[in-house]
Amino acid sequence: MSENHLLEAFASALGESDSKSTFACGGTIPIILNTSSPSEHTSSIMPTQVFNQTVRTKPVTIRYGPSGHGQTLSLPTETTKDPAFLNLISTCEPASFGREGRDVFDEQYRKATKLDTTEFCSSFCPYETGIIDIVTQLLMPSVKREIAERPAYGPEVLSAQLAEDVRALFIATENYVGVDTMTLTKIITSRSNEDLLTIMRAYEQRYQRELGRVLQQKLQRDDMFMLDILAQVLIEDRAKQHEMERKIKSTTGMGIRAELYKLNVYSGPSGRFRAHVDTPGSETQIGSLVACLPSEFEGGVLSVSHQGNTVQFDWSASSPGGQQPSIQWAAFYSDCSHEVQEVTAGHRITLTYNLYASRGSGLLAGTKHSLDAIHLPIYQPLMNLLGSRSFMPSGGRTAIGLAHAYPYTHSTLHRSMPEALKGADMMLYEALLASGLGIEFIRIMDFSDELDGFEEYSDGKDMDDSGKDPFEKNVFYRSGFEPMQVLDSMIERSDINQGLPGWTRLGHVKWIRRPRDLQLEMAYLAYGNEANITTKYSAAIIVNVPSLQHRLQVLDG
Incomplete structure (x- = not known):
């Protein structure tokens, strides 16, 4: 099987593990x-x-x-x-x-x-x-996600009918001959509360003004009942949002x-x-x-x-x-x-x-417990990839961004890493440990002026004529997990070109999955038209692939 097919199978297993846990x-x-x-x-x-x-x-x-x-x-x-x-x-x-x-x-x-x-x-x-602790940390993320992702209110996609309603409401309120109360009444009294909420949000987004405030300024006293309808919709929406926040908070420590x-x-x-x-x-x-x-x-x-x-x-x-x-x-x-x-x-x-x-709670990833990693759905695709003679035969760096958010730059909570890994990240970590191969957790930070965060990281498709990633020189990494830094000195572009103390240039990396969460890593003085405070964010990933010869020696036991 080719390297691309093996990578696709492994990435597919990662995606399935992320969306469904296990x-x-x-x-x-x-x-x-x-x-x-x-x-x-x-x-x-x-x-x-x-x-x-x-x-x-x-x-x-x-x-x-x-x-x-x-x-x-x-x-x-x-x-x-x-x-x-x-x-x-x-x-x-x-x-x-x-x-x-x-x-x-x-x-x-x-x-x-x-x-x-x-x-x-x-x-x-x-x-x-220890069985219940393992099951909790491995199976509960999917349950928590299901609770957190249940929609609290109306549809996010604006239908053609609702889009027309938004346009009609704008015309009815901005008509130079006066307010068209008939159109307003027809729409506001005939639509469901969910549709009205969607209409109000779309109206504000499109015309940069709140529909309720517009009506409050333009309606006569006899037509103020329409404001009461919209107010009731907002009250119900706030109640739903409050309930959703309660549900999300209730999953903490579940x-x-x-x-x-x-x-x-x-x-x-x-x-x-x-x-x-x-x-x-x-x-x-x-x-x-x-x-x-x-x-x-x-x-x-x-x-x-x-x-x-x-x-x-x-x-x-x-x-x-x-x-x-x-x-x-x-x-x-x-x-x-x-x-x-x-x-x-x-x-x-x-x-x-x-x-x-x-x-409940769990800090079990990578510790001694009774979980058999070979039963995890990601294990065999990982073994197939590592055992392939076409996959990075000389070894090198591969990057797998973590799927969940963690406080890995918090002043005290960073100490819970990597034991606090959960769901798909815990599965990946356990499978890598079970493979017997060394792995490394790092934080990566992007100083590229041309880029805005991590979504633009090159995956090898944006090489220049020399075959090198033009952004590699501005991306740095640091091993492990540490509290956020606040620097009292100024960082200029020349400093970045020369390198950052304690940080290493990332160099070329084969990306399997991009980072999905950023944590505040550093605050420092930067010089532009004037000195100002700049913040940088990092993302945690797992890296390092030994050479094929070393991998085969380890895998063959």
Whole structure:
């Protein structure tokens, strides 16, 4: 595959990750069987690592049975014929599923058994293992964006009819023979509030005056009812904007609450659950978490699909994650179709949690946790690109602008970077870390007099006759994240030509995605016709691609 095709595939994955975040994620938490080791292993739950998979979690205890006759099972068991294990399997009851508002039993569609939460308890906790923190930081950006982007008021596009109304209102109020109250009344009394709001905005934009003020000056007392109509429209609009601001603020720190729902057992040779979409239990439910407890089985792949994309989670004994005792998990949105493929042997035991939107926070990007980056949709396109012999064989600089806004020049909040990366940016960072290749975060700042911000950065299409980007010499970068600078000295063009202390010229860069957010980087004195205060903004990006030889050595392990 050519470099251009690989770049397009990678850029496409970036775009999809940015617009939709990701619809599913999963990971592995290995279990430590020897609990007599030093004190760091004596707590019920220990920290986990994502890449070397350090064992940090104790076996899972399940307590079940009627009051006074309860039984205890510790997973994993030494044998699949363990009496407590077999007793749990036999204690479970057939599991139903919802169809048209009714609970239905149909083994052709679903063959499984279950225990309700009133019938068992478990020592496993998705909070203590860090799973909920990961799911919150990775899946919640899409939920927040959906809330923030819901329209608060009328259509943004001006239809032909509304454009004609704007023109007619102007003519009716500016007529040299007097105000045409008939036209005004017809339009103002017959249009919806949303249309009137759009008309008022378009009128002000086109004629540089507020329609309400114009009418206030020109209408007679008997016609002032039209002002009352417009005032009511503005009152409703302010209320909607206030509600939208409240919604946006409510997403700050939004997290996820997990509520245990069922223990399910899918047994071979024919345990299954055909593709289906769950019905959310409430308006705040956003998804589900499935934790697979350690037991030997084959088959039972969890397949999760959304808008033509599918991710599969194989937790069987023959899968890579099944080679050692572990808790394997997957989380996905409520609108995802998911299927448990046929279990061909053994017993697949899972705990299912309903996930609800709640308050929370996350500083997890790049830290040790149980997320498996190989399940992220951007991982394979990235590996294909880095492994290509046609992609930057000598290495060099490539630039990937961050998709979200971050306070990376704030006096104190800059310290939260890069752990505070979220959504698509967190996915990209985790995938790059999982590749084993070194990466670097930098801030770039443009001093080109000819350019206005970052939207004009060259992507190689605007080269001069020498083949060099004419703007490269005026773009500087600096590694890491630091507070904004306020300089008490003057910066002149000669200073820029000679270079800025602490900053390096960016040079030629292969752009994959442009920066989308700018932060105030520097304030300084500049000399024009007179001295004035000038501000410069920076954008954060990820750069550096090793040579092909080095990449292949790392990727081949």
